[in-house]
Amino acid sequence: MTDDEHHEPAGRPGDHLPERVEPAEVVEPGEVVGDLGSVLGGFDIGSLLGAAQSMQAQFEAAQREAAETVLEGQSGGGVVRIAATGQLHFQTVHISPDAFDPEDPTMLEDLVLAALHDLIAQVNQLSSQADPMAGLDLDLGGLGGLFGGT
Numbered sequence: 001m002t003d004d005e006h007h008e009p010a011g012r013p014g015d016h017l018p019e020r021v022e023p024a025e026v027v028e029p030g031e032v033v034g035d036l037g038s039v040l041g042g043f044d045i046g047s048l049l050g051a052a053q054s055m056q057a058q059f060e061a062a063q064r065e066a067a068e069t070v071l072e073g074q075s076g077g078g079v080v081r082i083a084a085t086g087q088l089h090f091q092t093v094h095i096s097p098d099a100f101d102p103e104d105p106t107m108l109e110d111l112v113l114a115a116l117h118d119l120i121a122q123v124n125q126l127s128s129q130a131d132p133m134a135g136l137d138l139d140l141g142g143l144g145g146l147f148g149g150t
Contacts, residue, residue: 062130063087069126073119080111082119086126 066086074081079096099108 066126066130071119071122071126073115073117073122075114075118076111080108080115082112082115084119084123086123086130088123 067089069086070083070091071086072081072083076096076099079099081092081094083091083093085091093112095108095112099111101107
């Protein structure tokens with residue numbers, strides 16, 4: 001037997017295609033197709049996007065404010081003072097002559113370190129107050145666990 005004997009024609013080319021193919025719908029940029037809110041159980045995606053944009057604007061304003069805010073960490077009752085912005089751009093260091101003890105140089109080192117710790121604590125507090133996400137309680141219940149949460 002040859003290959004020609006066992007090969008039966010499968011029909012005409014294109015027999016397996018549908019008779020008519022509908023053209024795809026053309027959608028203009030910005031045009032809404034369908035109702036995503038109904039797919040998400042009535043969740044308003046536009047409201048979520050608006051809230052996200054508002055939070056972004058608040059965050060940017062907080063960053064600008066932190067960049068302009070000068071904080072001062074101090075130790076030893078003010079004998080060592082270190083000033084910096086909320087973004088830790090250091091401005092000044094002041095060490096009072098009272099902080100010098102030639103017999104105990106580690107005391108001055110400890111005072112400088114304590115002033116830095118005080119300054120960092122203030123910067124962290126400023127950052128947490130300015131964070132728009134701090135204490136935010138998002139109600140995502142309308143998403144039906146879409147994001148894997150409860």
